[in-house]
Amino acid sequence: MNGMTGIYRHNARPTSAVRWQHLLFVKGEMTISCGVERRGDGTYAATLFPLWSPVDQVTEIFTDPAEASRWHARMAQRLQEAGWLLHGAGLVTTAA
DSSP: OTTOOOOOOOOOOOOSEEEEEEEEEEETTEEEEEEEEEOTTSOEEEEEEETTOGGGOEEEEESSHHHHHHHHHHHHHHHHHTTOEEEEEEEEEEOO
16 A cells, blocks of 8 residues: 555553454555554544554544444455455454
8 A cells, every 4th residue: 555645643641441443454465454443532543554664654533433433444445455355353452
């Protein structure tokens, strides 16, 4: 996914409870993370994170969880249509 633009950085706050839907896609030697995280301020951060190029991370912030979920589903569909294979998926409920 070359050509991705935009980086959103926020200061992480220590927390024990995290709600994060995570999908991991692979294509050849490349891996990309597609996730939605419920943040402490009540917003939802939807992120595409190419592991080979962290500076190309793209994050959009939503106040409506349904909108964040739709964005996440569209990105997952676009990745699969572009030949990316879903390697793993899950809901993260506690911080590491």
